[in-house]
Amino acid sequence: MGTNDLGEFLRARRAGLTPDAVGLPIDLGTGRRVTGLRRSEVAQLAGVSTEYYTRLEQGRARQPSEQVLQALAEALQFDDIERRHLFALAGTTAGHADRTGSVSRLRPALRQVLDSMELAPAFVSDRDLTVVGGNTLWRLLFPEVAELPRRERSMARWTLLDPRARLVWNDWERVARDYVHGLRLAAAAQPRNQRIAALIGELMMRSAEFPAWWSEHRVQERSTGLKRLHHPVVGDLELQYEIFTSVADPGQSLVVYSAPAGSPSQERLRLLASWGTEPATERTQHTVTQDTVTES
Incomplete structure (x- = not known):
């Protein structure tokens, strides 16, 4: 997280709106030198002074009131996720210590739930966005x-x-961007989480795309959706995913992939599961055969 993430978030969102989109009159016959809304226009919509809003963007005004934050969220047309992100950046969660330093454990009962999903790849991640456990089909996928x-x-x-x-995700960029948006949301909610901060630092240094996507200040929280991927043994899969939060294990989330009954993707998951039960030598031979068929 940077030193002025709140200001950068507001600036990025301001640049993405137009006067027409928020109901302001368009300056006919006059050229606009800024993309999106002016600071004065956001201030007008939120009912604060332009000077105060400018200080907020520049990081010179700290800890804005809840009333101001609500007004800014309305002015910039934030959805629920962006609104929550705004409050987190403003320090409304500062009084809650982040639970870092301890290693998450997968409870035996939750492990049993994972293992019972024979045709549904599933895994559990913790508040550090680390996978703490997955079932056999997820490990094969x-x-x-x-x-x-x-x-x-x-x-x-x-x-x-x-x-x-990039070879697994059929729409790699969309998936990668979703992860970046979710990571920014997690970082704002846990400003003192050193593991997330370290992950962001590593991605900044090693990913060619991450810095530009991170600077967009997009936030997103997906709890369901569709993933399209390619497996070298069973081919293309279209899997619906659902994310469940564990009440018994705060900070842990269960991610489950599934395919409609009788669909080609379910049959391919079934094939992958049976392939995973074969002895290692037979799996190797099967893979070689598949590769030979693909090449011929």
């Missing part, structure tokens, strides 16, 4: 992630840094 050391086992990190991820 994402073997490169499953084999990583615990401290590096992050879907966001793997997607942005491992070149093989």
